[in-house]
Every structure is written in structure tokens, then in C-alpha cells.
Amino acid sequence: MDLNCEAPELRPLLPKFRVPGVSPIVRFVGNGLFRLLPGRPVPELPLEPHADAGRGLCLFIPEVRTRDGALLWIHGGGLIFGHPTTDDRFGAEIARNLGIVVAWVRYRLAPAHPYPAAIDDCHDPWPWIWRSAHAFGLDPARVAIGGQSA
Secondary structure, eight states, rough: OOOGGGGGGGGGGGGGGGOOOHHHHHHHHHHHHHSOOOOOOOOOTEEEGGGSSSSEEEEEEOOOOSSSOOOEEOOOOOTTSSGGOOOOOOOHHHHHHHOOOOEEEEOOOTTSSOOTTHHHHHHHHHHHHHGGGGTTOOGGGEEEEEOOOO
8 A cells, every 4th residue: 555645635745744853862762772671582483474475574373273363463663663573572472372373564664764654564464464364274354453652
């Protein structure tokens, strides 16, 4: 989905609404805080990368599948900092406890990649998940999207 096509008549107005960039120090501190969050590996649920699904999609696939649903998880950071690996423990625990596939996507961050880059990156895996659902034993109608602050 290219959000630039949603309302092309508004495109010329965008330069008038520039938001100040995030200073390098704020980005450094924000990313550093995310990396300091305690993590606990879940060795029985390795990440399975899928480069053909857009930007950095990875899946947690539990050994015991009790449901045919899935969750596409979008990490927090307000679209300006953060990394999906900070939620690895959460994703693995959700996958294991609910018996569903959990996918996360690594989206490009602003201001280096202005709007709508992050939104497009978060949308890119959606069609792939739908096309690939049956290969993973998923019901495409039972795929949810969740996340934090982004």
C-alpha cells in the first residue's frame, strides 16, 4: 500500500507541515534504553526470518500449535526509534502460551525515512501473511495486528 496515493492532492502541502527532526542524542538515548530492557531468551522458539515478506519479517512458530491464528506485532518507539528484538521475549511467550504464530516486522525509522515509510513497511508483510497462511497452517481470517506506541 502506497499511502502517497491515498490523497495525492494533499502531497504539495506536506512541506508546509514539517516536524522538527529527532536529535541524534534523543535517538541514542532512546535506542540505548530499549537495549537495556531485560530480556529472557526462549530457546525452544527460534526466530524464522522471511526476506521475501518485505522488510525484515520474522516469525515465532511454536512447536505445539493449538490455534490457527497469528499475530503481526509492531514494536514500540513512536516510529522514530526502537527495534523489534526488544519484544522477542514477549513474542515468543505469546506464541508459546497461545499456540499461535507471532510475526514481527522491522520498519524504517523517521526522520531518516520520512512518513509514510514506516507505515508502508508495517503493511508490507500483511499480503505475504495472507498469501502464505495455508503454508503455515493459518486461517487468514484469524490474523490480528498489535503493537506498542507505533
